[in-house]
Amino acid sequence: MSILVRNISKRFGDFTALDDVSLDVAGGSLTALLGPSGSGKSTLLRIIAGLEFADQGEILISGEDATAVRPQDRNVGFVFQHYAAFKHMTVRDNVAFGLQVRKRPKAEIRDRVDRLLKLVQLEAFGHRYPAQLSGGQRQRMALARALAPKPEVLLLDEPFGALDARVRAELRDWLRHLHEEVHVTTIFVTHDQAEAMDVASQIAVMNNGRIEQVGDPTQLYDQPASEFVMQFVGEANRVGDRWVRPHDLDVRSEPAPGGVEAQIERITRYGFDARIELVDAGGEPLVVQVTRDRLEELELARGQIVWVVAHHERAFAEA
Amino acid sequence: MRRYALRFVALFYLSAILIAPLGIVFYRTFEDGFRPAWEALSAPDTIHAFKLTLIITAIAVPLNTIFGIICALAIVRKRFPGKGLLNAFIDLPLALSPVVVGLSLFLLYGRTGWFGGFFERHDIQVLFALPAMIIATIFVSLPFVAREVVPTLREIGDEQEQAAKTLGAGGWQTFRRITLPSIRWAVIYGVILTTARCLGEYGAVAVVSGRIQGETETATLRVEERYDSFDLAGAYAIAIVLALIAIAVLLTMTLVRPREGTT
Numbered sequence: 001m002s003i004l005v006r007n008i009s010k011r012f013g014d015f016t017a018l019d020d021v022s023l024d025v026a027g028g029s030l031t032a033l034l035g036p037s038g039s040g041k042s043t044l045l046r047i048i049a050g051l052e053f054a055d056q057g058e059i060l061i062s063g064e065d066a067t068a069v070r071p072q073d074r075n076v077g078f079v080f081q082h083y084a085a086f087k088h089m090t091v092r093d094n095v096a097f098g099l100q101v102r103k104r105p106k107a108e109i110r111d112r113v114d115r116l117l118k119l120v121q122l123e124a125f126g127h128r129y130p131a132q133l134s135g136g137q138r139q140r141m142a143l144a145r146a147l148a149p150k151p152e153v154l155l156l157d158e159p160f161g162a163l164d165a166r167v168r169a170e171l172r173d174w175l176r177h178l179h180e181e182v183h184v185t186t187i188f189v190t191h192d193q194a195e196a197m198d199v200a201s202q203i204a205v206m207n208n209g210r211i212e213q214v215g216d217p218t219q220l221y222d223q224p225a226s227e228f229v230m231q232f233v234g235e236a237n238r239v240g241d242r243w244v245r246p247h248d249l250d251v252r253s254e255p256a257p258g259g260v261e262a263q264i265e266r267i268t269r270y271g272f273d274a275r276i277e278l279v280d281a282g283g284e285p286l287v288v289q290v291t292r293d294r295l296e297e298l299e300l301a302r303g304q305i306v307w308v309v310a311h312h313e314r315a316f317a318e319a
Numbered sequence: 320m321r322r323y324a325l326r327f328v329a330l331f332y333l334s335a336i337l338i339a340p341l342g343i344v345f346y347r348t349f350e351d352g353f354r355p356a357w358e359a360l361s362a363p364d365t366i367h368a369f370k371l372t373l374i375i376t377a378i379a380v381p382l383n384t385i386f387g388i389i390c391a392l393a394i395v396r397k398r399f400p401g402k403g404l405l406n407a408f409i410d411l412p413l414a415l416s417p418v419v420v421g422l423s424l425f426l427l428y429g430r431t432g433w434f435g436g437f438f439e440r441h442d443i444q445v446l447f448a449l450p451a452m453i454i455a456t457i458f459v460s461l462p463f464v465a466r467e468v469v470p471t472l473r474e475i476g477d478e479q480e481q482a483a484k485t486l487g488a489g490g491w492q493t494f495r496r497i498t499l500p501s502i503r504w505a506v507i508y509g510v511i512l513t514t515a516r517c518l519g520e521y522g523a524v525a526v527v528s529g530r531i532q533g534e535t536e537t538a539t540l541r542v543e544e545r546y547d548s549f550d551l552a553g554a555y556a557i558a559i560v561l562a563l564i565a566i567a568v569l570l571t572m573t574l575v576r577p578r579e580g581t582t
Contacts, residue, residue, distance in 0.1 A: 049485055050484075050485075051481050051484070051485070070484075071481075071484040071485050072484050072485070072486075072487045072488055072489055073487075074485075075487075076485055077485065077486075078481070078482065078485035080478050080481070080482060082478065084478035084479050084481065084482035085479075086479055086482070086483075086497060087479070087501070088500040088501060097483065097486050097488070097496075098486035098487050098488075101483075101486065101487050101488040101489075101492050101496075102487055142482075145482075145486065146485070146486070148486075149486060149487055
């Protein structure tokens with residue numbers, strides 16, 4: 001059930017979508033491909049699914065060379081950002097599709113569809129058409145449909161991208177629970193670092209057709225391998241020639257040794273945390289994150305000149 | 320007020336151009352009662368003409384439906400050299416006068432034409448016979464299915480087809496279970512237009528058929544032949560049957576269309 005990506009390159013005309021990409025995905029793991037749009041993450045996912053074919057390199061699924069295998073013979077489940085629901089079929093028929101084309105016995109199909117509809121909490125919606133479902137329900141149906149033929153790997157392309165924030169968060173939790181239950185090797189593509197950190201056990205950060213770093217969420221945050229990862233995974237400030245996380249900075253109202261002089265532009269409170277946006281003497285923006293208690297203790301005001309210091313010695317060298 | 324003005328203009332135009340002439344045809348047909356009309360319709364040559372029209376339609380419509388769907392799929396889903404040309408050529412029968420189509424078939428299948436010699440050696444009569452009439456009808460009714468299906472295929476996109484593939488469906492299964500149901504109303508609409516065009520075809524068939532009464536005379540040719548023989552009641556009667564078929568076809572279309580929105 002493992003997936004091995006070996007030296008994959010893919011060009012679309014003049015555009016290099018993937019440039020010599022390699023990635024190991026362990027069987028049963030939940031991996032996120034994280035990156036900005038155009039970084040090649042969706043292309044890589046589609047190559048793993050067989051919906052695109054690489055110019056160079058190999059794909060191995062469960063140890064077998066799948067590079068030239070047609071998508072219908074790969075036994076992968078794929079979930080699209082815009083659901084790709086079969087609009088002329090009921091929810092039941094959508095979920096049953098993969099089993100029907102495999103000519104499974106009718107009774108087996110009925111049982112499996114019943115179980116999956118229960119799993120995605122759509123038991124009551126089996127006879128509806130996709131147009132009669134909400135976005136979140138449609139995506140759950142698409143997930144059930146992808147899982148029905150018991151795929152070796154489950155691939156999700158920005159699965160929550162078209163949904164509103166509350167439904168996104170709900171489905172995120174739900175995907176994590178589902179993965180604990182079903183244990184199918186899962187790769188999902190996202191541009192949202194919070195989503196990747198929240199759901200995945202392994203994250204591959206992609207940029208310009210290359211993988212910048214692979215690691216668990218803590219590794220990416222604490223030991224970013226490059227400037228790009230530092231900036232893309234969590235927020236980062238450039239102070240002199242070093243990169244510092246906003247919560248590793250503090251603000252002093254008096255001049256402090258090693259402090260950078262800056263003016264407060266804006267103060268925002270988020271529950272327990274507060275975020276102070278500043279501009280230093282060179283016009284560079286800075287973001288400092290402090291606790292609410294600290295903010296009240298400092299008695300800061302907009303327009304005030306302060307000194308920003310790194311209160312942790314944990315600053316990251318530029319790659 | 321303005322709404323009424325618009326309606327008035329639209330209705331007036333329609334009655335002047337369409338309803339009045341059609342009404343006169345009806346009036347003239349039954350001017351002397353039903354007997355002359357019935358006699359004209361029950362004449363063996365007329366019955367043969369209608370049979371011929373139906374045979375040609377029954378062959379041309381399925382062929383153009385299959386070809387139209389294949390062409391639309393090629394234009395929308397595939398990339399290949401010459402795709403732009405194919406796209407442009409499909410519309411050619413709409414732009415070309417049917418008489419030109421007939422003449423070009425003459426040049427191809429005539430005794431000195433490119434294929435003429437081949438068919439003559441094998442003793443197959445193409446011109447002045449059913450084959451040429453079918454080819455001419457196929458040519459003039461070629462674009463309708465493809466032109467209806469292309470925009471629908473573009474609109475539905477190919478994600479559903481991709482999803483079907485990842486679920487294990489082969490090419491034919493994907494077409495039959497996903498693509499075809501999604502484009503079915505466009506196909507039906509195209510088939511209706513093609514049928515109407517085949518039933519009404521005159522120019523190209525007139526050139527290649529030789530208009531032999533009781534042999535290569537279709538219903539539309541029969542109308543003209545009756546008219547030229549001063550059998551006005553006969554000409555009108557056949558014209559009316561053709562008009563009624565056309566109206567029936569159009570009614571089917573309007574009945575089909577609203578349901579398009581619900582899928």
